[in-house]
Amino acid sequence: MVDERIIHDAQRGDPAAQRALYEAHYAAAFRLAYLFLQNPGDAEEVVQDAFVYLLRNLDRYDGEKGTFWAWLRVTLVSRCRNKRRRQQPPLVSLEGMEATGRFLVDPNAANDPARALENRGARRAIWQALQQVSEGAREAIILRFYEGLAYADIARILDCSPEAARARVAHGKLQLRRLLDEGEERRAPQGHPVETARAAG
Amino acid sequence: MDKHLTELALAHIADAESPPVIEHLRSCRECQRAVGEYRWLQGEITAALKTEAKAIPLPRPRWWDLWERLHGGRGPAAATRRLFAAAGIAMLICSLLVAWSLPTPVNASSALPPKPLSIPLPAIVTADNELGHVTATPTPSQSGRQSPSTLTPALTLYPKP
Known part of the structure; x- marks a missing residue:
């Protein structure tokens, strides 16, 4: 992601290299922090805190152990988790989930704007349902399906065993599916057209 | 046919890095469909997370x-x-x-002397040269009134003999 030379210069205290390092990772770090915290202000604060820590301890960075982004991600997730522990988790109503989307999404909707809109609503519903999932499961799901990490890496970040990380993801998916099914049942007792079409197919 | 797999097992299988070989799954269409739905859900979770992450306005790096x-x-x-x-x-x-x-700024109203309530009239002065020098004492007023004349000299010096 970032040239090793930049990291090397940053380690030697070159402000331009440190700035380049910060700016190269800022967007990705902010987005990941936002997914964990669901609050842009908190995400921004956590990203700044994480960079202060990393740039102060840049001499500890070892490129052979992993990328700078991997190091930043561990720091970031740790800080996000601390931040969330200090806060009350945001509440998302089931009514809100029902109002914004449905569970079933037509995968062949790329060329159909109406279906694409429906898919967008469904993704919003998934995002909102994800807020109802238990915290450990949600963290593991974000790392697994947004960051695309292996269970061993998730385990290292969340400080648990790979089996525990796998179990968290599976439990999270189970909770998510139930939440989405409940929302779908409440919303459309007559049956969703896509669901009906699928059942018929 | 043997028992269906549990939901948790299906969720596990859908995302297993090396899917286990389970005999039941080979033959059970229902469990295969459930695994397929979990796989589809995983794709939707990824899409939902990426959509949400991209939708949020990115603040300027500080x-x-x-x-x-x-x-x-x-x-x-x-x-x-x-x-x-x-x-x-x-x-x-x-x-x-x-x-x-800077000098203290003069206030126009405070610079003027206070307006007297009554204008004092000059008293009639009597000069006395008995001791070789002239002294002047105000002449006691007659009948409690002082001379209204402003032309009355305040001091009159008499020529020495």
């Missing part, structure tokens, strides 16, 4: 704030703030000095 925190307020922004503070203090001192060196 490098100089970070720099200040890193260097304990020695960044350019802190230097500018210090410069402005110093300039403000210097201007305040200068204005105090200028204010102090």
